[in-house]
Amino acid sequence: MIKKCNECGSYTLQDSHCSSKTENARPAKFSYPDKYGKYRRKAKKGEV
Numbered sequence: 001m002i003k004k005c006n007e008c009g010s011y012t013l014q015d016s017h018c019s020s021k022t023e024n025a026r027p028a029k030f031s032y033p034d035k036y037g038k039y040r041r042k043a044k045k046g047e048v
């Protein structure tokens with residue numbers, strides 16, 4: 001499992017990096033597109 005260092009943002013296979021614990025790097029599944037899509041839809045209607 002690949003991990004990501006929160007300190008320097010680099011990916012590593014180690015449990016720690018930059019003297020801090022790394023987190024599991026999950027495949028990007030962002031909620032942004034949906035969020036912005038919603039916002040944009042509203043903006044189109046003139047509700048914002």
Ligand SMILES: [Zn+2]
Binds near residue numbers: 008017
């Ligand atoms: Zn690091």
